[in-house]
Amino acid sequence: MADMRKTRAISSVGILLAVLFGIQSPPARSDKEPEITLKSSKKNLTLRRGELLKRSDVTTIEISDDPLAPGKKIQYTAVPVYALLEGLSIPENSTIHYVCSDGFAASIPNSQLKNKSPAKAIAYLAIEKSTDRWPVVEPGKTETPGPFYIVWKNAKASGITRESWPYHVVGFEIRQSMQDLYPNIFPEAKLAETHPVKRGFEVFKRNCFACHTLNLQGDGRMGPDLNVPYSPTEYFQPFALKTLIRNPQSLRHFTEGKMHPFPKEIIPDSELSDLVLYLKHMSKRKVKSP
Ligand code: HEC
Known part of the structure; x- marks a missing residue:
């Protein structure tokens, strides 16, 4: 790795x-x-x-x-x-x-x-x-x-x-x-804690938020925002997005690539699906692009 x-x-x-x-x-x-x-x-x-x-x-x-x-x-x-x-x-x-x-x-x-x-x-x-x-x-x-x-x-x-x-x-x-710091990264509040979108939000916070902002909130400055102007769920086929997260270089080779792979030991398949559902959910909760 x-x-x-x-x-x-x-x-x-x-x-x-x-x-x-x-x-x-x-x-x-x-x-x-x-x-x-x-x-x-x-x-x-x-x-x-x-x-x-x-x-x-x-x-x-x-x-x-x-x-x-x-x-x-x-x-x-x-x-x-x-x-x-x-x-x-x-x-x-x-x-x-x-x-x-x-x-x-x-x-x-x-x-x-x-x-x-x-x-x-x-x-x-x-x-x-x-x-x-x-x-x-x-x-x-x-x-x-x-x-x-x-x-x-x-x-x-x-x-x-x-x-x-x-x-x-x-x-x-x-x-x-x-919640006070980054209200715009939160999914719909009324979803149950066990809802896949809520679980996906946890996966996002643990693995992605250090490098990516979402709805322009967060400290990550390394990768692009993951919701505005477009969510990756809007321009990647589901298989492509999952392939990218599993190993960015296997989707598009890029020697300078800085995003590291997320193998199954780090994000199991079920969590990867939850993560994509969270990103999809957030595509309906966009803030205005800068
Ligand atoms: C170490 C920092 C880092 C982490 C952690 C990270 N990324 Fe990235 N991500 C990047 C960078 C930098 C890019 C731009 C391409 C590159 O350099 O690999 C990128 C690119 C992407 C892209 C492609 C965007 C596009 O339009 O080309 C997506 C989608 C993405 N990341 C999603 C995620 C998700 C989901 C997670 C969490 C599982 C995550 N990233 C974790 C740094 C990171």
Whole structure:
């Protein structure tokens, strides 16, 4: 599978946030001690690497399904994210937005990041020590995912996608609910939670929204909007759209293509059908084109 770095969106919002977070570039290689900022409406916390490494909950975890190191087992020094978030008051329906030093920015559901139950995926902030560097993100490069990388124990149990393994993380921001932030990506409210369109919406948020806006809302700046002026369900035959999502290069070869394939292990067939139904449904809920 393509390296995750290829999939990164340098979004203008990300850059704006990067400026707001006071990120220096290049991030990790300056003499300044790396730090990470946690922001909520009430409080800002800045945590330096040295302080994090002294915490009593620092642990060593072994990750065997790291998307940056397929097939390898990697040990990380890490702190559970739920413990870091404990000091902030996080409203139940808020979203947690992360920002990376290269501008990659997206949200991870609050409930996933705060989870402590070993029956589900648990997020850790992996911390790279200056004396113990990690494997590089891509063969032939010198860059590692450090100094801070979000990794997951038991990722499969909660269907954690690659977009939820951000590296070079510099900050987290607690934001309003998705509904307040992006009302126009929501399907018809009266549909039951189990309706295929609602399920497809979940598939969209997990897998597509980091790179694509829909109805012009969202932070993804890498791919085109998926509803305006036209929904892909209006100009692709259903088989073509599904083929594209399964593997964009198998529909149209494009060496510079940045969208990675979504095989069955990531989006099972039933979820792919739900996703297409959601996109179709949204084609009837368009906002005006810019
Ligand atoms: C890593 C970023 C990324 C993710 C994640 C992503 N895409 Fe894309 N997508 C792109 C980019 C960039 C393009 C433009 C072609 C290319 O570079 O591959 C694109 C193109 C497309 C197109 C073709 C649009 C056209 O008119 O040519 C469709 C449809 C699409 N994506 C749907 C999806 C869906 C559905 C998902 C979620 C399952 C998704 N994409 C996930 C980045 C992404």
